[in-house]
Amino acid sequence: MKSTMNVLLALVFVGLGVGFVFFFEFYLTEKIDTVEVVVAKETIDFKTLITEENIEIANVKRGTEVANAIPVTAYESLVGKYASIKIEKGTQLYTDLIDTYNLVPNSEKGEFVAPIPKEWLFAVPGSLRRTYVADVYAINDADQRLKRDLANAAAEQGDLPESAIQSIEPGAKPILTSVRVASVKDSGNREVTESVETNEATGQVAALEIIATDEMLETMTNALNDGFKLYVVYKFERSNEMDPAEVEEVVAEEAIEEEDVAVEEEEIVVEEDAAETVSEESDEETVQENPEEDTATSSEVEGEEDGDESADE
Secondary structure, X not given: OHHHHHHHHHHHHXXXXXXXXXXXXXXXXXXXXXXXXXXXXXXXXXXXXXXXXXXXXXXXXXXXXXOOXXXXXXXXXXOOOEEOOOEOXXXXXEHHHEEOOOOOOOHHHOOEEEEEXXXXXXXXXXXXXXXXXXXXXXXXXXXXXXXXXXXXXXXXXXXXXXXXXXXXXXXXOOOEEEEEXXXXXXXXXXXXXXXXXXXXXXXXXXXXXXXXXXXXXXXXXXXXHOOEEEEEEEEEOOOOOOOHHHHHHHHHHHHHHHHHHHHHHHHHHHHHHHHHHHHHXXXXXXXXXXXXHHHHHHHHHHHHHXXXXXXXX
């Protein structure tokens, strides 16, 4: 009986020991020797909108977290931003992977960073900053009333009052809308920002850089060639965060755009196939008509050869 109890106690202690080992390895170690990071739940393609469906919080071994890693506390703020490159599944997210304000040009859509020199500009709000979204008007330099309002506003406060915007003649439409401002430079080619001490601008706006396409650039150059200058009016400042409803709306819009592109590509393929079919049919008809011409041509050639032989005799 005593030996049986000893065996049972030994088995109990062995079981407890094995249980503790498993508890330590699979639970306690994970809590003690790991940290939480934000990772890609699935592969996120370049310029894809980040949502709660494609990112998650995971535990990694302490010391393996990447530099500039996005803190777990900023998890929700990632929603609504864009991937600046293709992010593979399981990759820890850090600042360089996130295009916060959608300012990385999408080459697949023909986007690039285009400079807008001061010679092109008629007026720019002094409070315009990088990441803002703006509209661009083409203003004739002969509009003295608007020019006077803008000059007075710039001289008094370095900014454009609402009256200057309203002084655009009714019905005038911007030549470009929702333009993403990638950079705002002063005359020394330095980024214009707010001073930390005074909260005032670090310089006067002299030139811009925007995310543009060939079509946008052509629109601006055509207006400039016609004697106009560019009048920039910003619509709103971009926020670091987006409302979930806005995220769903953007995702839906991107899905519609992708469907439209796919439909256009299918239409182009169908048109090319139809053109090839018509071309092939035309070639066949030409081939069918050519035998008679070839026969006539052969007869003429034979007649000419016979004539030449008779002349030689």
